[in-house]
Amino acid sequence: MKSFFKKFRDAQRPFCTMIVAAAGASSRMGGGNKLFMPIDGIPVLARTLLAVDQVSLVDEILIAAREEDILTISDLCKTFGISKPVKVVRGGESREESVYLAAIEADSRAGLIAVQDGDRPLVTPELIAEVVRKAAATAAAAPAVAVKDTIKVAQEGVVVDTPQRETLYAVQTPQVFDADLLRAALQSALQSGAELTDDCSAVERMGKQVFLTEGDPENLKITTPVDLTIAEAIIQEREES
Ligand SMILES: Nc1ccn([C@@H]2O[C@H](COP(=O)(O)OP(=O)(O)OP(=O)(O)O)[C@@H](O)[C@H]2O)c(=O)n1
Numbered sequence: 001m002k003s004f005f006k007k008f009r010d011a012q013r014p015f016c017t018m019i020v021a022a023a024g025a026s027s028r029m030g031g032g033n034k035l036f037m038p039i040d041g042i043p044v045l046a047r048t049l050l051a052v053d054q055v056s057l058v059d060e061i062l063i064a065a066r067e068e069d070i071l072t073i074s075d076l077c078k079t080f081g082i083s084k085p086v087k088v089v090r091g092g093e094s095r096e097e098s099v100y101l102a103a104i105e106a107d108s109r110a111g112l113i114a115v116q117d118g119d120r121p122l123v124t125p126e127l128i129a130e131v132v133r134k135a136a137a138t139a140a141a142a143p144a145v146a147v148k149d150t151i152k153v154a155q156e157g158v159v160v161d162t163p164q165r166e167t168l169y170a171v172q173t174p175q176v177f178d179a180d181l182l183r184a185a186l187q188s189a190l191q192s193g194a195e196l197t198d199d200c201s202a203v204e205r206m207g208k209q210v211f212l213t214e215g216d217p218e219n220l221k222i223t224t225p226v227d228l229t230i231a232e233a234i235i236q237e238r239e240e241s
């Protein structure tokens with residue numbers, strides 16, 4: 001197989017497919033699909049898509065959705081004027097499976113596949129572009145922020161370890177990879193039954209290095225109701241500045 005580095009050196013710029021994972025159950029949010037909940041009048045998923053749409057390094061968008069949301073999401077793309085080619089595909093039972101099912105639908109020209117959580121609506125086009133550039137040079141990259149709290153490992157409510165904080169980062173999305181590497185990594189993870197919480201973990205399992213770029217503390221994931229309140233405050237502050 002051609003090395004990642006050679007493949008990217010040969011191409012002027014790799015074709016980049018952005019997968020937006022949007023097939024979750026919103027169980028921790030409660031009260032319906034969080035991706036359609038408005039923040040300052042604009043649905044969470046629309047905000048994420050509008051940010052992705054502004055990145056010139058991204059060539060197409062594939063949205064992994066629950067079967068029952070496919071039409072609604074297609075309409076949402078039209079309503080908010082998403083200008084890049086978009087396909088909405090059926091997601092899976094797990095995030096890992098949703099991303100894999102979308103990854104195998106990527107355009108055959110895709111040299112890079114980026115994976116963005118649909119529920120990270122405050123991601124900026126600049127942050128996305130930086131991760132895509134880093135992955136084009138390295139084959140695997142993700143944004144991360146150093147953790148501020150001291151993190152404990154615990155079992156049944158009892159602390160068993162305190163990792164050195166200087167080594168700990170909270171990883172965000174988009175996570176961007178060589179397309180063949182990501183598909184092989186996810187296929188292997190799914191076949192082995194490994195339950196992973198991000199795509200980097202699948203690539204790490206393959207013994208590959210993942211390079212971190214500077215994340216953004218504002219690139220938060222909308223998981224529980226309080227996150228909507230925080231996101232609304234950040235957006236209002238962005239609009240005022
Ligand atoms: N089977 C799944 C599960 C999750 N996701 C997506 O992956 C992102 C991150 O997942 P998470 O924040 O956990 O969202 P949910 O799975 O919807 O939330 P919960 O775990 O509370 O049910 C979300 O945009 C979600 O829609 C997905 O595409 N397919």
Ligand SMILES: C[C@](O)(CO)[C@H](O)COP(=O)(O)O
Pocket residue numbers: 095117170171172173197198199221223
């Ligand atoms: C991919 C991720 O956003 C990185 O922080 C996170 O792991 C997703 O976790 P979730 O449980 O699917 O929300």
